[in-house]
Amino acid sequence: MKKGCDFVALGFCSNDHLCLLPEIPLDAKVQMLEHQIQGGGPAATAAVAAVRLGMSAAFIGTIGDDSDGQTILREFEAEGVCTEALRVRRGCASPIAYCWIDQPSGKRSVAWTRGNLPELSPDEVDLSLLEQARILHLDGHQPKAALAAAKEARKRGILVNLDAGTLRDGVPELLEHVDILIASEAFARQYSSEFDLEKALPKLAATGARVIGCTMGEAGSMLYDQGKLIRCPAFKVEVVDTTGCGDVFHAAFGMRYLESGDPAESQRFAAAVSALKCRKLGGRAGIPKRIEVEAFLRQN
DSSP states (O other): OOOSSSEEEESSEEEEEEEEEESOSSSOOOSSSEEEEEOHHHHHHHHHHHHTTTTOOOEEEEEEHHHHHHHHHHHHHHOBBBBEEEEEETOOOOOOEEEEEEEOOOEEEEEEEEETOOOOOOGOOOGGGGOOOSSEEEESSSSSHHHHHHHHHHHHHHHEEEEOOOOOTTHHHGGGOOSSEEEOOOOOHHEEEEEEEEHHHHHHHHOOOOOEEEEGGGOOEEETTEEEEEEEEOOOOSSSSSHHHHHHHHHHHHHHHHOOOHHHHHHHHHHHHHHHHHTSSSSSSOOOOHHHHHHHHHOO
């Protein structure tokens, strides 16, 4: 039995169908340039990124007992992610996503479903995985289970890292138990009722999180630290696909912050991991190893 992983992720996992296209059509047909099927989901991809970057990782979530669920499970195991706490729901359909990637820009459109899986309940969370954990990573899915895990993590002094992508039900209750709160632009604006991100981030700081920030796609990222704004531009690389950029950014930021305690250094490290991921199709294929990131940062 594998216990005591450094990085424990709780949230959403899926099977992603990725189509690279010369353009994304509307009421038209277009021939695919490339097609792949890869595992996806914010917390799930973050767990894979943690392993690639040198940490041991586990994932807590749900899948169905269908072929998509079997594929999700095989991919986790191939990457070395512990799946002891992954609940398999009998007779249920697993989450899937269809991602259309525009070749000229690398930007994508995503349609997804969580299938018909009941959400994790707090009593289904294997809290023994937190015994030696250093980071609990959440993506806002499975909110009741996430809240129970976050409370337990805070009791144990474990860093709680939230990928705040969507302001869904249950997330506001979670925020007061978070150490690192890095939001999407949409989340920051909706939560704060401020369109200007420079005004939105100070309002997010009222949650009491140790680190506050937001990701801004090709514009990079921004942190709010003791009244100051810290901007980090996105590194320039040849972009194939931006799918999963945010997922790996959050994992890399949490890992580097744990090591350094320096938000700006963590921001730059995460930006490098996110940029390198863009070189290949899908959210996981391009996730770099730690040695690649360090070499990239020495050159940039």
